[in-house]
Structures are given as structure tokens and as C-alpha cells.
Amino acid sequence: MTDSILVRVLLGAFDYMHPSEQHTQVVVQIPGARASYLLPGGLFDGLKGRAWPEVVDVAHEHYVQSWAVGDRVSETARAAVHEWLREDANRDEMYAAWEQDQARRYPVARKLLKENEQLRARVAELEALAGSATEFRVWEPGYGLCVRRAPGADGSGFAILEARSSDKGRRAWTATGWQYSAVLAGEELFCWPDAQTAVAEARRIMPGTEVREAGEGS
Structure with a gap:
């Protein structure tokens, strides 16, 4: 299921009305929906390394606060992403997809995630021991x-x-x-x-x- 979840943060001239301006584009894919958010270019550095659920939260909050208006299809897609991410299980799944993506793209992250998994397993083992x-x-x-x-x-x-x-x-x-x-x-x-x-x-x-x-x- 995590293969169908993807978030990308891009920097470029995505606004055809203002081709000389740099904007941050957040592209979100979840099961059954795909949405994009056009944000100020200054947000790129702060978003590019963050966990995917946090990126989507920032993008959604920006649209809410700025009263950004788009076409009906785009608005429907963004609403579907927002509703999907409100479920804790879906949020956890997106976070897991982000971890897997980091592991695939960055060798250092892959090593850290492996160590984190080993630590989680050890904690679970110790909790079971304490419980008995x-x-x-x-x-x-x-x-x-x-x-x-x-x-x-x-x-x-x-x-x-x-x-x-x-x-x-x-x-x-x-x-x-x-x-x-x-x-x-x-x-x-x-x-x-x-x-x-x-x-x-x-x-x-x-x-x-x-x-x-x-x-x-x-």
C-alpha cells in the first residue's frame, strides 16, 4: 500500500501567469487521489526534508489561510487528501512511506532507519520482559x-x-x-x-x- 503513497516537493516556475517567479510545488499521491499545491518559493527549504505528513499539513494550512481558490477538480482532490490524512492509520502509513523513500534515496538514511528498527525491536523485547x-x-x-x-x-x-x-x-x-x-x-x-x-x-x-x-x- 505504501507504494501508492508519494509526496514530492519541487522548486520551479510552475505559475504560468508569473513565469519568472519561483514557487514551491507539493505533489501528493494517495490511494485513489492525486493533488498538488502551489506555495511560495521561500517555503521550499523548510519543506524539502520534512516528513510527508508534515509537508501536507503545511500545504493545506497555507491554502486555508490564504483563501487560495482553484478549479473544482483540484479542490476536490485536495479535500480528498486532507480527509484521508485525518485518519491516524493513514497518517502512519504515509510516514512509513516517507521512511521507505528516504531509505531508497539516501544510504545514510537507510542505515539510520535500520538502526531505528533494531532499537524498536529491542524496546518491544524489553517491554515484553518487563510485562512478564x-x-x-x-x-x-x-x-x-x-x-x-x-x-x-x-x-x-x-x-x-x-x-x-x-x-x-x-x-x-x-x-x-x-x-x-x-x-x-x-x-x-x-x-x-x-x-x-x-x-x-x-x-x-x-x-x-x-x-x-x-x-x-x-
């Missing part, structure tokens, strides 16, 4: 907290526990403050809905901390 982790540790010198997933198949809810225990047991940080875990029901102990919320809460009550997954070296 059963315990996180939040440390500062001489003190630590454990963020622990509830046991069971669903593993819903997280608890915040002091790493150290006393003769009365281990304290847990709950929505109502510190309490000893031994006297808490399961829903009271594992009261934090997800790991992100629980870790953020642990950081809040113990500033200047370092977060580690269980099993990492001390």
Missing part, C-alpha cells in the same frame, strides 16, 4: 523496596514491600500507608494495579532510587 517480570527491586544505600506481582495464574495486582523484615514481619506500603503484610488480605496487599504504577509509587516514597529487576547483581 514477577518482581522489581527499588534500592538506595542501606534501604530497599520490592515490587512484587500477586501469585496465581492471572497475577493481577502488585505489592510494595520493604526488603528487610523485623520481628513483626515485613511492612507493605498500601493505599492507606504502611502496614504489616501479615495482617493484610490479598487485595489489600496487592493493591497496585500494574508494575508501572507500583514502581512509580515506590520511587515516590523513596527518592533517588535505582530500579532493578529481580535477579540482577547488587
Whole structure:
């Protein structure tokens, strides 16, 4: 589908009424429509390197603000492009087409995009790992907290526990403050809905901390 999406930013004498003047022409192709925008020549340098959705946004905004009028066919085509780009999925598809075009045209961009894809894959891998982790540790010198997933198949809810225990047991940080875990029901102990919320809460009550997954070296 991205092969049918194309944007080109050109500089030249495109206005037949003023052949000596340089103008910026933006040509947009999407599935089922093709439109062009004639803009001031001074916009060329600012548009030629920008992502395609942003280029089309600038072109559309210029026509709206300048009350530019064209023939009915051209106006219909530009309206179709604008409506199509309002959909987030279509906007993402145009951005992906721009990335592919950059990769084909510029070797440096191709290398950077490949590295970006590898980073995205690594981030997704780390997010999946964090989503399956059963315990996180939040440390500062001489003190630590454990963020622990509830046991069971669903593993819903997280608890915040002091790493150290006393003769009365281990304290847990709950929505109502510190309490000893031994006297808490399961829903009271594992009261934090997800790991992100629980870790953020642990950081809040113990500033200047370092977060580690269980099993990492001390």
C-alpha cells in the first residue's frame, strides 16, 4: 500500500501567469487521489526534508489561510487528501512511506532507519520482559523496596514491600500507608494495579532510587 503513497516537493516556475517567479510545488499521491499545491518559493527549504505528513499539513494550512481558490477538480482532490490524512492509520502509513523513500534515496538514511528498527525491536523485547517480570527491586544505600506481582495464574495486582523484615514481619506500603503484610488480605496487599504504577509509587516514597529487576547483581 505504501507504494501508492508519494509526496514530492519541487522548486520551479510552475505559475504560468508569473513565469519568472519561483514557487514551491507539493505533489501528493494517495490511494485513489492525486493533488498538488502551489506555495511560495521561500517555503521550499523548510519543506524539502520534512516528513510527508508534515509537508501536507503545511500545504493545506497555507491554502486555508490564504483563501487560495482553484478549479473544482483540484479542490476536490485536495479535500480528498486532507480527509484521508485525518485518519491516524493513514497518517502512519504515509510516514512509513516517507521512511521507505528516504531509505531508497539516501544510504545514510537507510542505515539510520535500520538502526531505528533494531532499537524498536529491542524496546518491544524489553517491554515484553518487563510485562512478564514477577518482581522489581527499588534500592538506595542501606534501604530497599520490592515490587512484587500477586501469585496465581492471572497475577493481577502488585505489592510494595520493604526488603528487610523485623520481628513483626515485613511492612507493605498500601493505599492507606504502611502496614504489616501479615495482617493484610490479598487485595489489600496487592493493591497496585500494574508494575508501572507500583514502581512509580515506590520511587515516590523513596527518592533517588535505582530500579532493578529481580535477579540482577547488587
